[in-house]
Amino acid sequence: MRAHRCRVCGNPLFFENTRCESCGTTLAYLLDEDAIVPTDAATGTHADAHGRTWYPCANAALAACTWLAAAPGTRCASCALTRTRPADADEAGLAGFVLAERAKRQLVREMSALGLPLIPKDSAEDSAGTGLCFDLLSDTPEGVVIGHDDGVITINLAETGDAYRERMRIQLDEPYRTVLGHLRHEVGHYIEWVLLETPDRMGPARALFGDERTDYAAAVARHYDAGPPENWRESFISSYATMHPYEDFAESWAHVLHIRDVIETAGEYGLLVSAARPAPFSRLVSEIWLPLATALNMVNRSMGQNDLYPFVITPAVLRKLDFVDAVVSRHRAESGS
Secondary structure (H helix, E strand, O other): OOOEEOOOOOOEEOOOOOEOOOOOOEEEEEOOOOEEEEOOOOOOOEEOOOOOEEEEOOOOOOOOOOEEEOOOOOOOOOHHHEEEOOOOOOHHHHHHHHHHHHHHHHHHHHHHHOOOOOOEOOOOOOOOOOOEEEEEEOOOOOOOOOEEEOOEEEEEHHHHOHHHHHHHHHHOOOOOOOHHHHHHHHHHHHHHHHHHOOOOOHHHHHHHHOOOOOOHHHHHHHHHHHOOOOOHHHOOOOOHHHOOHHHHHHHHHHHHHHHHHHHHHHHHOOOOOOOOOOOOHHHHHHHHHHHHHHHHHHHHHHOOOOOOOOOOOOHHHHHHHHHHHHHHHHHHHHHOO
């Protein structure tokens, strides 16, 4: 995440600030500039350097959205990706919806910065039928299954509750579980579907992650019945990644986003000696991420907290992260983004 400052007085800001606590200027986030910008106190609008006017997101009240939209009464680039939300009478669901949308804004900002596709599904721009959307659903007695299906990402809003999420984390023996983590993982499925699932591109992925044509339902049943292989840590970033090649790719994708975001944040706040990012991704991990993650883990331990990054990156895992990062680089080169 970037370190934002008020353009009027220079006071440090948080990503969700709507008002500068120092000078009182009203604020909003503009994705086109990746910046928190001053807004008109009466209308909430912002005029950019090109003379274009931006407007408060239509979900400003409903989702506590702090972003600007392109036209009056419309949703911002993040909120526009939400296809389904809780009903107006569902107070508990709407409370979770606010938290899920906050995490989604962080994801959308990261995807935009990486030049990844952000076309709303079934919109006028979705001519190829490969758009993206989110169904943010209240939990039901039957449960809501978190997942991805042809560009539709479903999130169970119960995951926004700390008690529920921690109970599931312990039940599934996971070292890490957050709403942002779910979003990054499921977007990994979307990215593989939209950028890799073509005859000329799946070969290298299969060689590294395994054959994604393996029966998924059978793989899930086997995983929950027998658990991961005994030596899984040698080749997988998490036990969940062992379930199926699709899950291995999505978990690897999520970790690339985790690592990139934390390194950016650390650099923005002066925690890194050098802001230079070596390539390929494996060098970024070995030269910057591993020392940083170790230091951050020790900081957490000094406060009696669990490790910030409770994962081990082996050479086999690093090759997968390199591959995933290369998918981003190739897409940016091909799309000119």
